Structure formats: C-alpha cells, structure tokens
Amino acid sequence: MKLYDELIWRGLIKDVSNEEKARQLLDNEQVKFYCGFDPTGESLTVGHLVQVVRMLLLQKYGHTPIVLIGGATGLIGDPKQTSERKLLTLEESLINAEKIKTQLSQFLDTKQAIFVNNYDWIGKIDMISFLRDYGKHFSINYMIAKDTVQKRLEIGISYTEFSYMLIQAIDFLHLYQNYDCKIQFGGSDQWGNITTGLELIRKVEGETSQAVGLSSPLLLKADGSKFGKSESGALWLDAQLSSPYEIYQYFLNAADADLDNYLKSLTLLSKEEIEDLLEKSKKQPELREAQTKLAAEVVELIHGSDALKESQKVTKALFSGDFNDLSTSGLMMLSKTLDTTEINEPKPIVDVLVETNLASSKREARTFIQSHAIALNNQKINHTDYMVTKDNTLHDQFIIVRRGKKKYAMIIYR
Known part of the structure; x- marks a missing residue:
C-alpha cells in the first residue's frame, strides 16, 4: 500500500486541493511538508496527536516535516465559532511557542525535521507592505465566503481575526519560496486557511506552482462528542497537566466503536496489527485487548516506555489494592488523578x-x-x-x- 492510500485507509485525509498532484508528491517524490501549531496555550492536547502521527508517517516514507510554531499567528488567534479569542501578549505567545517546540521535538528528530517560528518573518512585515503585497490579492467576497468567517458573521468578527487567514497564507508562501515546501497539512477546520495559502501562492508564483493542501477530519468519538475530554477537562500532552496514567486510563476505557478510528489515527501500528486487534475485539470484547494495546501505544508515543510501565503499575495497584511496589514517580502520577x-x-x-x-x-x-x-x-x-x-x-x-x-x-x- 502506497502512502496516499495508507493515509486514506487511516482516515487522515478529508479534503485535498489536487488529488493527482498530492498522490504524485506523496507516493513518488520526497518533499517537504508543513503543519502549523499556534501557541494559544502552554501545551498541546491529545487531539493534536493526529497531526503528529501523520507527520511521523510521512517522515517514515522519506518526506521532511516542517513544524511551524505560530508565534505570530498565536498573537491573532484563529477565529473560534463562538466568540473572539483573548489576545496573548507577545511574551506569552513566544514563551508558549518555545514550550510547544520542546514538546513536539520529543516526537520528531530535530536533525531530520525543520522547526520554524512564523514570528521570524511575519514580525518583519509593516502594515503598508501587508496591505499592498498580500491584502491586494484577496477580495472581501472571497474572505467572507470562508466557513470560519461565515460562522461568526451573526455575532460579529473583528478585523484582527478576519485577517488571520491572510497571515497563515503568508506562511505557506514563505515556506514554499524559502524551504521548497510543497504540502500543507491541517485539521479540517483549517481548510479555509489552507486554500487561502494555495491561492496566494498561485497568484504570486503562477499557475504552474506545485503546492497542494490536505486536511484531516477532526477526531470525534463514535457518538459525535468531542475527543480527548476527561472528567477533569482536556487531556494535555504535558505530563504536569495530564498524567500518563490519566491518558492510559482514557484509552483503556475507550468504547469498542471508537477503536477503529483511534488505532488508525493515533498509532503507527501496521494495517495487519490493527486489523488483527479489531477482529479480536469483535470476537472477545470482554478481554479489551485492543484497548490495552491502544493505551500502551499512545502513552509510549507521548511519554516513553518508562512512563508506560509506571502507568501499568499504577493501574495494577488500583485493581489489586497493593501499592507497595510503586515508585515515587508512580505515586506522584497517581496523586494527579x-x-x-x-x-x-x-x-x-x-x-x-x-x-x-x-x-x-x-x-x-x-x-x-x-x-x-x-x-x-x-x-x-x-x-x-x-x-x-x-x-x-x-x-x-x-x-x-x-x-x-x-x-x-x-x-x-x-
């Protein structure tokens, strides 16, 4: 199975700007691709693992990930459906950006992946240049038609958040021109921003540009509810905010209906391994073998083998009532739950x-x-x-x- 087909099988493609070109780049070439993360908080959530797993998968096939930390876009904020975002200070945005870079560097080898912060180029653009060099390429009609804007028209949207798509478009153009980055990936909620970037590249570089954009579905539970929420709130990748044990328990208790989606989009297990686990789950769901493997894979991916072993020991201790074999770190992990x-x-x-x-x-x-x-x-x-x-x-x-x-x-x- 080639890479593009594997991405489809794993449910990691929802929208694609040019399927023929995307197949060619992903299956037959080795290219640079980028995925952006805005530092609106000091940690990413478990929901961001979809993007991380996809980056790891592409890297495995020989492509080079560019991890863009949005030190600049984080100052603006991608429009939420419900209300205006609270603006971060420059200091907060850059501190969060550094924390998220450190977090993501645990997944991706910094010798193979490229890490960039868009504040390094966006911060140098003055207002007149922004309006003349970039704003002139887009009509108000084009921008209003985007879903993220449409959903905010009734309650109102500031010019600040309205302009977010233009800033993200500049990112794609900058990476295309300076890093030969040909692919942007993102969640389906980013599709409007991705296509705006493609439009800017087309207008600046011409119709023969090689850039393509792809999105993945937002990860939801089988019942349609939001993924990655526990009783205590969001599940964070930072162990100080969500313990490895808490994440382990979340996936250990995953519903059978969610297993197919979670195993394909949150782990790098092979097609054969996943299909085998799903078959076992259908025949003997009471054994919860698939959930156990899923929980182990996710915790080990995020926190490593030592944290996984501690999580398993804590789980065993709570089941047996015997805590004497837990280490200090295991007990501290338990205290967060x-x-x-x-x-x-x-x-x-x-x-x-x-x-x-x-x-x-x-x-x-x-x-x-x-x-x-x-x-x-x-x-x-x-x-x-x-x-x-x-x-x-x-x-x-x-x-x-x-x-x-x-x-x-x-x-x-x-």
Missing part, C-alpha cells in the same frame, strides 16, 4: 476522610470506619480516633486511603 490532600503533622482519620471527599461529614466518616470500609495503604483502620502519622507513609511521603473496594484518595505528608 486522585483526590489529594496535604498534611504536615498527625491528623485524625475522620478529618482526612472528609478532606479527601471519601466522606461527606465526620459522622459519615465514623460510620465507614466502624463498618471496616477504610484502609490506609491496604491496612484496615478499625478505630474512629485513629491518628494518621508519617509512620503510615510510603516513600516517607504518600498514603493511599481506600473506602470500600474501589474508592481511593491520597494524602501527601510534607
């Missing part, structure tokens, strides 16, 4: 149960203790006047509190 409270001196167990939300009141806490439902690090607590001290800790710091069989919280003893 469980209700956690900190103490620095001995404290009554009834107070701890209320503070960790394992009991709604001291009265209820005493009832749980008297019914033998409470354990500290798997040791049953039978006395309502029990004091939690440093002697209870694992690694001189952590205490796992359990109510019943499955309800957990954590105490960190400082």
